[in-house]
Amino acid sequence: MDKNTKLIQKTALPDALAALLPDYRVFAPAGENERLAFTRIDAQNAFALCLSGTPLMPPKELLFPRSETLYGTDIKTGDVSLPQTAGPTAVFGVRPCDAHGIANLDCAFLEKGYVDSAYAARREALTLIVLACAQIPYETCFCDSMGGGPAGSEGADVLLTETEDGSALVAAFLTGKGRAVKALWAAAGLLSDTGADATTKSANPAKAPPPCNLRISKDKGLAAKIAAAFDDPMWARFSEACLGCGTCSFVCPTCYCFDLDSENRGGTAEEFRCWDCCMFSDYSRMAGGHNPRPTKKERLRNRYLHKLAYFDERYGRTLCVGCGRCIGKCPAGLDIAAVIEWGGTL
Amino acid sequence: MTNGQKQQLIRDRAAALLADGAVSCIVGWRQTRFAGKTAVCFVRAPEDATLLVWNEYTIPLTAKYLADERWTGGKAGILARGCDSKAINRLLRDNQLEREKLYIVGLPCEGKADERCRPCRQKTPLVYDELLWEEDSAADGGGTSAADADAPGRGRFFRADEVSALGIDARYDYWEDVYARCIRCYACRNACPVCSCRECYVDMHRAGFQSKRQNAADNRVFGVTRAFHVGDRCIECGECERVCPMGLPILGQTQKVIQTAEALAGAPYEAGLNAEDENFLGKFDLDDKDAFM
Ligand code: SF4
Ligand code: SF4
Ligand code: SF4
Ligand code: SF4
Numbered sequence: 001m002d003k004n005t006k007l008i009q010k011t012a013l014p015d016a017l018a019a020l021l022p023d024y025r026v027f028a029p030a031g032e033n034e035r036l037a038f039t040r041i042d043a044q045n046a047f048a049l050c051l052s053g054t055p056l057m058p059p060k061e062l063l064f065p066r067s068e069t070l071y072g073t074d075i076k077t078g079d080v081s082l083p084q085t086a087g088p089t090a091v092f093g094v095r096p097c098d099a100h101g102i103a104n105l106d107c108a109f110l111e112k113g114y115v116d117s118a119y120a121a122r123r124e125a126l127t128l129i130v131l132a133c134a135q136i137p138y139e140t141c142f143c144d145s146m147g148g149g150p151a152g153s154e155g156a157d158v159l160l161t162e163t164e165d166g167s168a169l170v171a172a173f174l175t176g177k178g179r180a181v182k183a184l185w186a187a188a189g190l191l192s193d194t195g196a197d198a199t200t201k202s203a204n205p206a207k208a209p210p211p212c213n214l215r216i217s218k219d220k221g222l223a224a225k226i227a228a229a230f231d232d233p234m235w236a237r238f239s240e241a242c243l244g245c246g247t248c249s250f251v252c253p254t255c256y257c258f259d260l261d262s263e264n265r266g267g268t269a270e271e272f273r274c275w276d277c278c279m280f281s282d283y284s285r286m287a288g289g290h291n292p293r294p295t296k297k298e299r300l301r302n303r304y305l306h307k308l309a310y311f312d313e314r315y316g317r318t319l320c321v322g323c324g325r326c327i328g329k330c331p332a333g334l335d336i337a338a339v340i341e342w343g344g345t346l
Numbered sequence: 347m348t349n350g351q352k353q354q355l356i357r358d359r360a361a362a363l364l365a366d367g368a369v370s371c372i373v374g375w376r377q378t379r380f381a382g383k384t385a386v387c388f389v390r391a392p393e394d395a396t397l398l399v400w401n402e403y404t405i406p407l408t409a410k411y412l413a414d415e416r417w418t419g420g421k422a423g424i425l426a427r428g429c430d431s432k433a434i435n436r437l438l439r440d441n442q443l444e445r446e447k448l449y450i451v452g453l454p455c456e457g458k459a460d461e462r463c464r465p466c467r468q469k470t471p472l473v474y475d476e477l478l479w480e481e482d483s484a485a486d487g488g489g490t491s492a493a494d495a496d497a498p499g500r501g502r503f504f505r506a507d508e509v510s511a512l513g514i515d516a517r518y519d520y521w522e523d524v525y526a527r528c529i530r531c532y533a534c535r536n537a538c539p540v541c542s543c544r545e546c547y548v549d550m551h552r553a554g555f556q557s558k559r560q561n562a563a564d565n566r567v568f569g570v571t572r573a574f575h576v577g578d579r580c581i582e583c584g585e586c587e588r589v590c591p592m593g594l595p596i597l598g599q600t601q602k603v604i605q606t607a608e609a610l611a612g613a614p615y616e617a618g619l620n621a622e623d624e625n626f627l628g629k630f631d632l633d634d635k636d637a638f639m
Contacts, residue, residue, distance in 0.1 A: 034593030035527075056591065057529070066529070066560035139380055214379075241386045241411070246531035247591045259558055261551070274558050280532075282549040331406070331533050331589030333378045333385025 004173040004182065006191040007163070007205070013049060017041050017092060019188040020181065024090035024127065027062065029055050038062070038091060053137050054095045056325065058253035060105060062091060063122045067274040070118065070260075075267050090127040090181065097141070097323040099130045099155035100148040101253030106155075107315040108256050127177040130156035133209055134166065140324030142214040142337050148321055150209035157181065161206040170194055170206040214324065216337045219344030223312035226343035227305060238339060239300040241332040242279070248326035248334070249277035249303070254319045257283070278302050304339050347479055352453070353400040355478050356425065359451060361395035369423030369449045373411055375404040382459070386411060398425075402459040407585050409433035410539045413442045421447055427455040431471035432581040432618025433539035438473075439621045440579075442542045450474040454481035462584025462597060465502040472619060502582070503605045505598035524594050525565040534586035534596055535572060540579040540617070547571070569599065577603025578627040581618040 008016060020026050021043055029050045030039040037055045072081045094102075109119040133141075133150035143149055153159045157178035160169040171191070173182040185191050194205055219225065249255040259276040262269055276283055279300065284293040293299050311319035320336060327335050360372040376387035376397045384403050388411075389395055409430040412422060426434060434450065437443045452474030457463045470481040499507060509517055532548065535541050548556040548568060556571075557564045573596075580600035587597040607626055608615050617625060 237388075240388045243410070243533065243536040243589075245533035245536045245589075246529070247533045247589075250529045250531050251591055261558055263557060263559070272559060274560055276558075277531075280549065281545075282551070329591040331537055333376075333383060333406075335378065338379075 004179065005194055006171050006173075006182070006186075007168050007194045008160070008171050008185065008190055008192075009168045010051070010166075012190045013051075015188060016185055016190055017049075018043065019184045019190065020090050020092075023180075023184065024088045025086060026090050026092065027059070028092040029053070031055075038093075049093070051093070051131065052135070054093075054098070056251055056329070058098045058101060058251070058323070058325070059091050059094050059128075060098070060101060060253050060256075062089060062126060063102065063105060063119055064109075064256060064258075064275075067272055068118065070271045070273060072268040072270045075264065075269055081268075085121045086125065088125050088127070089122070090129060092129040093131045094128050094156075095133060095137075095323075096130055096148055096150060096152035096154070096156070097143045097321045098253045099128050100143070100152055100321040101155075101323065102128065103155040104254045104311075104315075104317055104319055104321065105256055107311075107317060111315065127157045127181060128155055129158040129178075129181065130160065131169075132159060132161040134162040134207065136210055136212050138324055138328060139213055140328040141212045141322070142216060142324055143322040144212050145214075145216045145218055145337070145340075146318060146320060146322030147218075150212065151206075161209075163205045164207045166207075168205075212322075214337060216341050217344060218318075218340055222318070222340065222343050223309045225346040226339075227309035227313070229343070229346050230301070230305070232346075234342065235301040236297050238304075238334065239295075239297045242296045242300050242334055243332050244279050244281065244296045244299065245331065246275075246277040246279060247329050247331065248336075249279060250275060251325040251329050253323055253325070254307070254321060278306070300334075304336065307336070308340065308343060347482070349401050349456075352479060353398070356400050356451075356453070357395045357398050359476075359478060360389060360398055360423070360425075361392040363423050363449065363451075364389070364395065365392040368421070370420035372398070372423040372425065372451075373408045374398045374425040375400070375406070375408070400453070402456070405458045405460050405463075405588065407433060407537070407539050407583060409437065410537060410585070412448065413437055413539075413542050421449055423449045423451060425453055426450050426471050426474060427453050428466060428468035428471055429455075429581060429583040430539075431473045432468060433583070434473055435618040435621045436540045436579055436581060437542060439618075439623070439625075440540075440542055445621075448475075450476075452477040454479060456482065460584065460588065461504075462587060464500060465504060465582075467502070467616070468619075473621070503601040505587070505595055506601035506605055508595070509598050509602070521566070521569075522562060524596070525569055526562040527592050528565040528569065528594060529592060530560050530565055530568060531591060533589040533591060537585040537589040538576055538580075539583065539585065540576050540581065541572075569596065573599035573603060574627070576600060578607065578625040579617050580604060582616070 017026055017028060026041045027038045028041050029036055030048055031037050036050055036053055037057060038059050069083050109116040151161055157175045158181050159172045159174060162169055173179045257276045257278055258273045260273050262271045285291045293302060307319040363369045372389045374387060375384040377399050378385050382403050384399060386406050386408055387397060389397055407430055408424050438445055452471035454470040509520055512520060551558050556567055577600045584597050590596060604615060
C-alpha cells in the first residue's frame, strides 16, 4: 500500500478546502458559465465548487499577475517601498494542462541563469492540487497530443483522479508540498486507504481518463521543421483572418510576455509590469517608430514560432500544452493545432 | 431556397468572378473543424470556391477585413449581408475604402444563430453590385424572428434595456463588474467594423492616454472611451460582444448611445444606411452658437 496514495470522498471536498484555510490562501474554481474563475475561498464565502469545467482564465495569474507593482518611490521623500509577498497559497482544481503550463512558465522565469524574484517567491509559496479530467471538458482540448494528458501529473503537488464509480477521488501526494496537504487532510480525518493492492496495478481504483476528441500528431522534428519555414507563404494565409487582438495570448496558460512601465499614482512613482502580447502592433515597435514586425503576418508567425520552435530550442519543451483555449476563443477561427499539424508535414 | 442551395449559388458565383479576373479575391466564410463555428476566409482561386459556406453560423463580419492593410491593390470581392453592407457604407463614409475597388456580392440574410441578430432591421444589403437572391421575409434562421423584435427585452436595444431596468446603484455595480472582468484583449475594438483608426489611442500608451495596467479603473477608461468613440457610428451588428472572450455584455454601451441620441433628437437614427449621412458625434457646424473651437 503506497502511503502517499489515499482516497477522499467528493462530499468531503468543502471540508478539504476548509482544512487548508488556516495555513494557506486557498483558490478554487467557482462561479457559473463565463464567471467560472479561480476564486479566493474563505471561511465566510459560500461557494459552488465546480468540478466539471475549468476556468477560461488559467491559474497563471497567481504567479504572474495581470498587473503588479514592482516597487514604488515616494516622490517627496524618495523612500522606496516594495510590495508584500502574499504567503503560502494553495490552488485546488487546477487541470493537468494548466499545471503543465506552469512547469513551462518555470523555465522562462527560473532557469538559464535568470531568476525572476517576484515569480520565484510566489512559486515557492504555491501548492498545486491538480484534478484530473474524468470527462474531457471542451471539444478544443488536445493535451494528450502535446506530451501531457487529462490525468497528467507534471507540475502537480497533489493529483486527484476520479474513482470508477465517480464518488471519490484517488489522491496522490507527489511532492513535499503535496505531503503537507496530506498531513492537514489526514488530521481532519478526510483520507482513507484506497484498498488497492500496490502489487497489482489493476486493483487501483482510479479510472483511466478518456482520450481528447481533438487529436493531432505532433512531429518529433516540429521545432526544426517549422523554424526552417520562416519564409513560407503559409504564414500569410494563416494570418489572413487574424484580428490582432490579445485573446489568444491572454487566455493562454503558457504565454508570459510583459511590459514594464511607470506611473505617478497618489504621490508615488510606481514601476509596474503588466501582461503584454506579441499580437499587438506596439509590442515590437522600437524607439523612433520602426517596427520589425509590421503586419499581422510577422506577429502571428512570431507567436507560433516562439511556442513551437524558439522555446523548444532553449528549454527543450513546446510552449503549448494543448489546453485549446486560444482555439475556442479566437474570434477569427485560428487553430494552433492546425499549425502544428502543418509544421509536421514540412 | 434552402441554405444549401444558397451556398451552391455563392460557390458558383465566386468561382466565376475569380475565373473572369473580375476580382482578385473573395472574402467569405469557411467551416472550421468545430461544428457551429465558421471563420472568415479569403478565396483566391476558382477551385477553392468550394471552401465557402453559408448557414446559420456564418456570423463573423466580412466587411471588417476590407480596411485591412492587404487591400492596397486589386479589386476585392466580398460576400456581404445587411450588416456587412452597413459596415461598408460606414467605411466609405469615413474614406477608408474606395467603392471602385470593391465588388459586393449581396446576400439577403435569414438571421443567424445569435441573439444579437434578432433585432436586425437590414437583412437585405443596402449597397451591392449584385444580389444573389431575394430576401425571404418568412425565413427564420437560427431562432431569430422579426415578430418578437419589439417584445419587451427583445427589441432593438435589448442589451441597453437590461441595464436601464436596473436601479442607479445596481447599474454602477453592473459596469464595475464588467470592467473587473475585462482582460483588455481589445478583441471588441479589433472586430468592430467602424473602429478604423490607423493607430488606436490605446496603442500610444507612451502618450499617457491609456495606462497599460489591467485593472477595473483602467479597463473602465477603455470601455467608456470605446463606447463614445464608436457609439454614433455603431452599425449594431454585435461583433464586439460576440468576440469578447469573457462574455461581457458590451453591446449595451453603444446601444445606449444610439438610444439616447434618438431620444434627444426625437428622430430615428441608424448608422450605415448610406455612405453620406454624418455621424452625430462627429458632426460640426462652423456657425455653431457655442464658441467651442
Ligand atoms: S489569432 Fe485570434 S485570438 Fe489571436 S490575435 Fe489573431 S484574432 Fe486574436
Ligand atoms: S497556445 Fe493555445 S492551446 Fe496551446 S497552451 Fe496556449 S492557449 Fe492552450
Ligand atoms: S486540455 Fe486536457 S487537461 Fe486540460 S482541461 Fe482539457 S482534457 Fe483536461
Ligand atoms: S473583448 Fe471583452 S475582454 Fe476584451 S477588451 Fe473588449 S470588453 Fe475587454
